[in-house]
Amino acid sequence: MKLAIIASLCTALLPGFVQAKNKPEEVTVYSSRIEQLLKPTLDQYTRETGVKINLLTDRGGSLTERLNAEGKSSPADMLITVDMGNLWNAAEKGLLRKVDSPVLNANVPDYLRDPGQRWYGLSKRERTIFYAAGRVDPKNLSTYEDLAQPKWKGKLCLRTSKQTYTQSLVAMLIAKHGEAKAEQIARGWVNNLATDVFTNDASLLKAIAAGQCEVGISNTYYYGRILSREPEFGQQVKLFWANQADNEGGAHVNLSGGGVTTHARNPEGARKLLEWLSSQTIQTAYTHGTYESPVNVKADSDPIVKAWGQFKASPLNAADIGSKQAQAIRLLDRVGYR
Structure with a gap:
């Protein structure tokens, strides 16, 4: 009798247990990008994948200081910031980890990413x-x-x-x-x-x-x-x-870009989000209406940007x-x- 009751309870609880186990982990993003430029794109990612994105917005220097102060206790999985100096500084402070991703390496030209694979450009300025x-x-x-x-x-x-x-x-x-x-x-x-x-x-x-x-x-x-x-x-x-x-x-070409934080609790989820942001379709959406240029050469530029014509960019690494x-x-x- 007791065994039957236990079995019945397990059967009733199992679907919920499986659902909780399979629920995608959340990704926490620290960003210095203007929130209304980024949040719609992150909301789209949530709709497509079911992954909840926790977004905290502040100035680039403040976010670097915050990550440094939080250390291992930081909830951040990803840093998105503007300007190659901010990206380089975050990496040199040990706040970003190396990401091995053939997808990112294919989507982002080498001069627009860290040679150590700690950050990648997401839009050109x-x-x-x-x-x-x-x-x-x-x-x-x-x-x-x-x-x-x-x-x-x-x-x-x-x-x-x-x-x-x-x-x-x-x-x-x-x-x-x-x-x-x-x-x-x-x-x-x-x-x-x-x-x-x-x-x-x-x-x-x-x-x-x-x-x-x-x-x-x-x-x-x-x-x-x-x-x-x-x-x-x-x-x-x-x-x-x-x-x-x-x-x-x-x-001269500057950047907005991102990387996975050193103490990320969900580095795999952050990597997937970074790859998605660098994809051809999303790069088009990410830069239309912002009047930046996509880093992914297969993506279409905003019509206003496209009207300025082709140009030769400095080949110096960011x-x-x-x-x-x-x-x-x-x-x-x-x-x-x-």
Whole structure:
């Protein structure tokens, strides 16, 4: 009789036990990406897989500090952050683990990922030259380096040196030319400033349109955001792909990217999510409406981005540029770039 009761209870409980056992583990993501740009994509992953995503959003530096302080007790399985300097710094602090993934290696070009496989780019953020249409002949434009020449004195707009995008651009120049030449270029930029530096690229682009300066350097996705609301802005300010001649290296490309945390409780789930984010279909969705470019070469760019045409990107590895960020900050301070 007792055996029959036990058997009956086991039969009743077994479906629930199996369901709990087979339930996908949750993935906790720490992200410095703007939440409304990322959450819809993560919600789609939950709908497709049943995996719940716990999302915590904060600034990139704060998340790195938090991961470092939490150590082994951290609930984070994945870090998503913007700028190659932040990615490199997180990896060098031992906060990201190596991920062996043929899928990621196939989806993300080698120059857009860590050689140690600790992080992978998820979207490209090109930083190039913009100019006032009608006031600047694009035939007179060429390179970032050329903007340091005296012919641009009083005509250049730049973003503050406190911003990681400025620091990574200068880090790219250090990786390309060495510190002495990079310092000479940055000093020339400072000498050519038309006005105080800007706290964001949108204000910089608007300043070009308003006649405060004739040329400037900005991330392309800020331009895309403005064009999506004000298509006529493209008649006032135009994009010029920098450094396109054979000996000039190519336009600077920054990243948003991600990696699996060292103390991840669900590293397998984090790896699968990272692979999914790098896939062709999701890369298209991930970058449409953000005006970034997909890292997966098979993915389609947003129509606004596609209209800017093909360009040659700098082949320098993102990790090599990220490693020069501290040097870039010191260099910017020396030349009086605020």
